[in-house]
Amino acid sequence: MIDRLASAVLATIPRLLWGFTPALMPEIVRRFGPVGAVAWFLPNMRRYERTRRAFGPLRTHLLATAISLRNGCHYCASGHAGAIELIFLRDRDELFPLDERAIADLAGTAPDRLRATLAGALTEAGLAAELPYLDRAFALLDGTRQPADPDDERIAQLIELFAVLNACGIAGQVPPDQVHDQVNRDRAAKRRYARLRAEPV
Numbered sequence: 001m002i003d004r005l006a007s008a009v010l011a012t013i014p015r016l017l018w019g020f021t022p023a024l025m026p027e028i029v030r031r032f033g034p035v036g037a038v039a040w041f042l043p044n045m046r047r048y049e050r051t052r053r054a055f056g057p058l059r060t061h062l063l064a065t066a067i068s069l070r071n072g073c074h075y076c077a078s079g080h081a082g083a084i085e086l087i088f089l090r091d092r093d094e095l096f097p098l099d100e101r102a103i104a105d106l107a108g109t110a111p112d113r114l115r116a117t118l119a120g121a122l123t124e125a126g127l128a129a130e131l132p133y134l135d136r137a138f139a140l141l142d143g144t145r146q147p148a149d150p151d152d153e154r155i156a157q158l159i160e161l162f163a164v165l166n167a168c169g170i171a172g173q174v175p176p177d178q179v180h181d182q183v184n185r186d187r188a189a190k191r192r193y194a195r196l197r198a199e200p201v
Helices: 002-018 025-032 034-055 057-071 074-092 100-104 111-124 128-142 150-171 187-198
Strands: none
Touching (some): 002 034, 025 034, 057 074, 057 100, 057 128, 057 150, 074 150, 074 187, 111 128, 128 150
């Protein structure tokens, strides 16, 4: 009974937020057990949502994507890159320079090449102001920087969170599913995005 209730909680929260139950959930349950998964998931989801409010959704997903790419997790990178695509289109009324597949395919790329590719896309998109946050994340991942302010602490929490999520995604070889954000519920935005990506360049 407790196990079923725990699994239902894990399925319900992201479905309410994002409109679907992520395929990663069974891997989290396998890692922690049903009750342990809920005990891990609930506080981490709250911290994640606080960071999303503080940084805004676009920066949060840029960082989540970059961290997941550094860790080699195609699943998480795809879900958060998809969020970048929809949010950027909604806010800027144009397409991000790289599509979500091209971004996710960077998973496991050498750090220097990864940074250069992401930096080029951000600059082309008019998001050069995000580069210092990307560099902070990479330095915190490398251990060449220690958290020095609240923004660093938020990034460090994302790194800790995605260390677990990425490990689960890689261990389970979880295939990409949907966009890991509330914007996933916007069907009109998703249809428009798909139509624009399908148009000849």
